[in-house]
Amino acid sequence: VLNNGRATVDTIKSNPIAFKGKSADEIAQMLRNEGYDVxxxxxxxxxxxxxxxxxxxxxxxxxxxxxxxxPGGGRHGGSPYVKISTNDQGIIKVVDGAESAYKTDGKETATIIFTGGD
Incomplete structure (x- = not known):
């Protein structure tokens, strides 16, 4: 999902399920593998x-x-999500589920990518 340490909307859109079901520690390890100190x-x-x-x-x-x-269950509804903040792509949010299950306040500026499902 990362290209030489860079996250882009396109690379994440091409494989959003890379984050599906992953714990914070597992994602932290993915980042460490790309050279991040986390x-x-x-x-x-x-x-x-x-x-x-x-x-x-x-x-x-x-x-x-x-x-x-x-893990979900907060103000955005039951769908778990991963929110990735970048210094050049803005915020990219990968939501594990369907768009219909996601609650937004309408003011979000993130690019939201849904993995689909129920």
Whole structure:
């Protein structure tokens, strides 16, 4: 899903299920394999037990600044999602499920990619 450490909307759209069912620790390991120095911590804003993967070495080809891994069940509905913040592609959110199950406030600026399903 990453191309030399870079996340793009196109590469993630081509394989959104790469994040499906992955824990924050598994995604952190994927990032480490791409040369990222990361720290996993609990989200302070989440009611659903989301985790934040903090990136300590953004730069060069590494454009990811933070990743949030949410199990779902919070304000966006029951679908788990992974929110990838980048310094050049904006925010890319991969939602595990159908668009119809996702709750949005209509103010989100993220590019949202749905894996489909019920």
């Amino acid at each position: 720290t996993v911590q609990d989200s302070t804003k989440s009611s659903s037990g989301a985790k934040i993967i903090k990136i300590n070495n953004t730069g060069d080809n590494r454009n990811i600044t933070q990743v949030q891994v949410s």
